[in-house]
Amino acid sequence: LLSSREAFLNTMESPLLRCKLLEQLFQHSCNTPTNLPLSLSKILYFLSHFSLLLQHQEETARWQRWDEMLQYLTLMLLSYQNVMLASPLAGHLRSSLIDRMDLIIQKAKPKLQDSDDISQLDIELNIQDFINQKQHILGQPFPLQITEKLCMLQ
Secondary structure, eight states: OHHHHHHHHHTOSOHHHHHHHHHHHHHHHBSSOOOOOSSHHHHHHHHHHBOOOOOOSSOOOHHHHHHHHHHHHHHHHHHHHIIIIISTTTTOTTSOHHHHHHHHHTTOOOOOOGGGOOOHHHHHHHHHHHHHHHHHHHTSOOOHHHHHHHHHHO
């Protein structure tokens, strides 16, 4: 199942579709779903609130499932950045199709949402909160793989 999920997500041609699919996966894995729009704040929210719903055929350690979820969170962040920064429609994807066409014709610059305005401190606090929560559950320091994924996400 793990390799099938990875192959499916990594071969999607549309970063927007991949981002929305991962958003749904994380939204359903949270004990308390959020009403935040798709944004950097929502990605940070998922870091602090996701649970391990994904099942594996083989027995895997809890930290390996966290590793997989961190991989998906990083993929979601990269897809989001690709959609919001690299696309000619960047920033207008939150507008209706009719409004989007008008904005493109007017060459209007997209406005960032408040939920995209996060500080380095916000990131560090959320990463540290994740580390504290999960190390408490694990009862030992993280394996190197998790630490590397957290650095990459940061």
